[in-house]
Amino acid sequence: MGAEPCFQETFSISGGDFTNAGEVSSRVKKILQELGVATKVIRRVTIATYEAEMNVVWYARKGTLTISVTPHLLRINVQDEGEGIADIELAMREGYSTASPEIREMGFGAGMGLPNIKKNSDEFHVSSVVGQGTNLDIVIRRQ
Amino acid sequence: MTLEEVKEILNAQVIFAPQDLKMEVKMACGCDLMSDVLAFTKEDSLLLTGLTNLQVVRTAEMANIKALVFVRGKEPDRETIALAMEKKIPVMLTDLPMYEACGRLYQHGLPGCSEAEEGSFLSDGR
Numbered sequence A: 001m002g003a004e005p006c007f008q009e010t011f012s013i014s015g016g017d018f019t020n021a022g023e024v025s026s027r028v029k030k031i032l033q034e035l036g037v038a039t040k041v042i043r044r045v046t047i048a049t050y051e052a053e054m055n056v057v058w059y060a061r062k063g064t065l066t067i068s069v070t071p072h073l074l075r076i077n078v079q080d081e082g083e084g085i086a087d088i089e090l091a092m093r094e095g096y097s098t099a100s101p102e103i104r105e106m107g108f109g110a111g112m113g114l115p116n117i118k119k120n121s122d123e124f125h126v127s128s129v130v131g132q133g134t135n136l137d138i139v140i141r142r143q
Numbered sequence B: 001m002t003l004e005e006v007k008e009i010l011n012a013q014v015i016f017a018p019q020d021l022k023m024e025v026k027m028a029c030g031c032d033l034m035s036d037v038l039a040f041t042k043e044d045s046l047l048l049t050g051l052t053n054l055q056v057v058r059t060a061e062m063a064n065i066k067a068l069v070f071v072r073g074k075e076p077d078r079e080t081i082a083l084a085m086e087k088k089i090p091v092m093l094t095d096l097p098m099y100e101a102c103g104r105l106y107q108h109g110l111p112g113c114s115e116a117e118e119g120s121f122l123s124d125g126r
Ligand SMILES: Nc1ncnc2c1ncn2[C@@H]1O[C@H](COP(=O)(O)OP(=O)(O)OP(=O)(O)O)[C@@H](O)[C@H]1O
Pocket: A051, A055, A056, A059, A060, A080, A082, A083, A084, A085, A091, A092, A096, A097, A098, A099, A107, A108, A109, A110, A111, A112, A113, A114, A115, A134, B035, B036
């Protein structure tokens, strides 16, 4: 069956952990390199996972990132427990950000993360429950 | 442009370089907003930035940025250098402020990311 993942792994992400922020995406990159995924495709995946991972670090208490690899597709699911997003349409707008001065000092808060994830995905879906958390589903074709 | 040339033009100090400085960059981006780097740079770019934290190296890793230049003499901390070494991303430091560092490289013919075509280099496997 083509839809069966030939590889799947789940990583946990800790909210507020700036030191290890990005470590999950780094591991995803390494895995995809080992699986022989094309460099251009890996770049799209890691940009998307890194933006998603950073959002969990900045805005949520904790979360998980799951990557599933099939012969044709890369699926990424990022779920978190946190504040959630009240207005998803607004959050998806380029330039919209609620980032604190502390986050901006570190070079984030341009309001480009979610639009950038969408740009690098073939399919992208966000859902969120305020006060509970946020769920992102990303699909990127291997070509 | 080779990293050797970048070093000369910016009068830069090499903090870390995995091999010799013959490695080439095709284009450059001067930016302090990491999401903009992720959105607008292409592979094999040089990134000039005033930020020196760990996330700069992470961003470079994810976007396949070829080398980093820290501007206006702001020295990166030890963890940042250690991560760059682990990821084999060359790092230089120049005393020039952002505008002047970018301007000099541009003057010497290194184009910006919106002008250059990506992908004429063989991947270095990073
Ligand atoms: N996982 C999340 N949980 C709660 N709120 C979120 C989450 N992800 C995004 N948001 C909200 O959506 C806004 C826009 O997110 P986006 O990633 O596009 O930009 P940013 O994180 O503010 O800046 P950038 O990603 O450019 O550094 C955030 O400022 C935040 O308010």
